[in-house]
Amino acid sequence: MMKRRNTRPRAFDPDPNAPQRCCDMPDCTSPAGYRAPRSRDSLNQYYWFCLEHVREYNARWDYYKGMSPGQIEAHLRADISWDRPTWAFGQGPGQSKRTMPNEDDILDPLDILGQNRRARADRARAQAEPRIPAHLREPLAVLGLDWPVTLANAKTHYRALARKHHPDTNQGDLAAEERLKKINVAFTIVKAHLQTEELEKAG
Structure with a gap:
């Protein structure tokens, strides 16, 4: 039986494309079979070493040597985006906010975008409505009044309620009398506030 020959290169086999020359380490006459980058700025330019000296060179190699922590962080961030500039979604060159996808065109089975729209609408409504x-x-x-209200409108509404809930109109009904007391107190508070507002505007 013929034994199959393993043609797969071993981990430490010399580079088959290595130049026919001696190791670049001074005073070394061994064949150069292994390449190593000259510097981080010249990653495509190589030294050619023998196995012993490429191991030594790699053990001492520090890609970030001489760089400050800030420069290292900036370099790592650039590597994450493959050294390409990045922009916020929909705002790259040649794009404008008009090119942003419409929420109505996005599949949203959980109605997440719908909830966001309603929340924004509620906030806008709250900001637009005068604060009571x-x-x-x-x-x-x-x-039963909506805000804002004028003093004239408050008086007109109060008179209508007073007639409706007056004990004489309700044949001495105690519930109507209690209701009228609450209406009188409420109108007194609203009237005092509106009168103060009018004085402040006039002054």
Whole structure:
């Protein structure tokens, strides 16, 4: 039986393309079969060493020798992007914000983008709507008024509520009387605030 010959090169076999010359290490006359880069700036230019001296050279090799920590970090960041410039998504050369994908065109089975849109709409609505002073929220709710409101509108609305819930109109109903008391207190608070606002604007 013929034994198959292993043609796979061994790990430390010399480079088959090595030049026919002696090792570049001074005073070494051994054949040069192994290459090593001359510097980090000349990675395609090589020294040619024998096996002993290429091992020695590689043991001393420090790619980042002479670089500051900041330069090393910048170099590593450049390596991550293959030394190519990077831009924010959709803002590279020749692109504008108009080329950004439309959220409606993106498959979104979990409605994540829909939730984001609704959240943005809620924030915009909250910013657009006038902010109700905290001490007026309950009185306005009792009176059924929306904010902002003028003093004239508040008075008109108050009179209508007072007639509706007056005990005489409700045949002495105690519940209506209690409701009217709350309406009176609420209107007093709202009226005082609106009158103060008018005085501040006039002054």
